[in-house]
Amino acid sequence: MNIPRRALLLGALLLAAGCAQVSKVASGQVTVGGRMVVDADKDWNQFEQTLSDGTPTWTKEGIAVDELKFYVGLKDGALLAPTPSEPKGQPPLVFKSGMQAAEIVALFERRYSRGGSTFTLEKVVPVPFVGGGGYRFEFSSIRKVDDLRLRGVGWFAVRNGELWAITYTAPRLAFFPAGLAEAESVARSARIKS
Amino acid sequence: MPPRFARPDAASEEGGLWALMDREEARLRRSPLRMRDEALTRYLSDTACALAVEHCPDVRVYALRTPYFNANMAPNGMMQVWSGLLLRMENEAQMAAILAHEIGHFLQRHSLEKLRDVKARSAFATALSVFGVYGLVGQLLVLGSAFPFSRDQEREADAISLVLMRNVGFDTREAPKVWANLLAELAANPAASGDSLDNILFATHPSSEERRSTLQREAAGGSGLVGAEAWRQRLAPVRGMLLEDELKRGRLDESLALLDRLAAAEPDSADLLYFRGEARRQRAADGDLDLALKDLQAAARDPRAPAATWRAIGYLERQRQQPAAARAAWQRYLEIAPDAADAALVRQSMEELP
Numbered sequence: 001m002n003i004p005r006r007a008l009l010l011g012a013l014l015l016a017a018g019c020a021q022v023s024k025v026a027s028g029q030v031t032v033g034g035r036m037v038v039d040a041d042k043d044w045n046q047f048e049q050t051l052s053d054g055t056p057t058w059t060k061e062g063i064a065v066d067e068l069k070f071y072v073g074l075k076d077g078a079l080l081a082p083t084p085s086e087p088k089g090q091p092p093l094v095f096k097s098g099m100q101a102a103e104i105v106a107l108f109e110r111r112y113s114r115g116g117s118t119f120t121l122e123k124v125v126p127v128p129f130v131g132g133g134g135y136r137f138e139f140s141s142i143r144k145v146d147d148l149r150l151r152g153v154g155w156f157a158v159r160n161g162e163l164w165a166i167t168y169t170a171p172r173l174a175f176f177p178a179g180l181a182e183a184e185s186v187a188r189s190a191r192i193k194s
Numbered sequence: 195m196p197p198r199f200a201r202p203d204a205a206s207e208e209g210g211l212w213a214l215m216d217r218e219e220a221r222l223r224r225s226p227l228r229m230r231d232e233a234l235t236r237y238l239s240d241t242a243c244a245l246a247v248e249h250c251p252d253v254r255v256y257a258l259r260t261p262y263f264n265a266n267m268a269p270n271g272m273m274q275v276w277s278g279l280l281l282r283m284e285n286e287a288q289m290a291a292i293l294a295h296e297i298g299h300f301l302q303r304h305s306l307e308k309l310r311d312v313k314a315r316s317a318f319a320t321a322l323s324v325f326g327v328y329g330l331v332g333q334l335l336v337l338g339s340a341f342p343f344s345r346d347q348e349r350e351a352d353a354i355s356l357v358l359m360r361n362v363g364f365d366t367r368e369a370p371k372v373w374a375n376l377l378a379e380l381a382a383n384p385a386a387s388g389d390s391l392d393n394i395l396f397a398t399h400p401s402s403e404e405r406r407s408t409l410q411r412e413a414a415g416g417s418g419l420v421g422a423e424a425w426r427q428r429l430a431p432v433r434g435m436l437l438e439d440e441l442k443r444g445r446l447d448e449s450l451a452l453l454d455r456l457a458a459a460e461p462d463s464a465d466l467l468y469f470r471g472e473a474r475r476q477r478a479a480d481g482d483l484d485l486a487l488k489d490l491q492a493a494a495r496d497p498r499a500p501a502a503t504w505r506a507i508g509y510l511e512r513q514r515q516q517p518a519a520a521r522a523a524w525q526r527y528l529e530i531a532p533d534a535a536d537a538a539l540v541r542q543s544m545e546e547l548p
Contacts, residue, residue: 089445089448102539102543110442113442124535125538126542144227144260147227
């Protein structure tokens, strides 16, 4: 994709976000994507319909600022956050059920490096997630389209060959520290709907 | 060569475009993506200055950390060169060819014509500004430099670039090689079509095959400074970071064509052997894993090899069901880089080995 098209897409995304139906996330137990259950406070907003990448997304300040994204039970061969128009020759981000943890981190690395943004992995450690063993990774990124320095954190686990993950990103100086505790709280509460 | 351009009247259309570009330049100057390596950025500015002769005071070069092949110039003299382009240059003469080409567009005021066109077409962008998407209109205009020039404009800039290169004493025969190398890279990616706006390599420069052959014809018989070793030394402080960014693009076929070309010129570079091995390990096509292991082991024999060489060997050996070799490689990785971001992950992988 050339750069003007990327800028136009971002603009379209922002416009779509501006026009899309946004609602408050009901506090308490919330089902996301039909199969993941989390405990939420009342401050998150969500989009009635998923955004163009098909990933359920919550935000406090708006998606151009902070994003809490839910990857709900991606099956073998599913795409991680597909974009509406991948550039020619750009391999899609395909999750494979046999992937090792490092390969899944690399998948998110490529997702956040899209379009020339930088991605620096700060830390990845094993942690419990969705009721069993999982991983937590931290990263920093400079978003190409607006030069914004972001920080991010993600949690993921593979259960029965499916990928379950949550990521939280926000500008590093004020928004990330302000929202991190709540994002952590949502991630800690995440479980698979029985 | 035309005389220096006076700053246009602020009330004119051109003056308005300059003001927008000035604002974008202020943003660029503060951008965290701006490369700060002083020696490299000074070299780019000095070379552009020498090529631009009396227009030197009007040309300002900004190197940006963005892993795609791109350079463009705004009508106010602000030139952007992206790191993916720097990584692909083989010598000082090729770098000069790019700078001279952009200066050629500047001297012919092509960017101004194009921006007028982009501005006329960007009613959409104006609409966006109503929604408070700050700076997006200005960005679009800057990024609009990535819209293609016409073939005639490209031919003109190419012809000027050869004259400017000769004036400074660069070998003009290096200019067509830039495009030949890019074509080879694209050809390595079966999914990418050649002359496509969808491929950023050609976003600004369509018809590259035609341009390569024309340049080759016009540059024939040239001589002068090539500067391959000097360029390698200039890029050395940042090359590892640029290669990491290159692999994160995920276009491993193209990256491997690039790495093969770079490694052919520097067969003993531990850095290049590591990155080529890592690219093959990640691609994992038929035969890749054996070749990856060969490169990684060759890199590991050099004490200057990146620590990640050992991590990659560990992952490969685990895949090859060689737990003892995987453990030994990961132990070495953790000895060299005990505080690595993924140290805990590697330790866990070691514990899980049979």
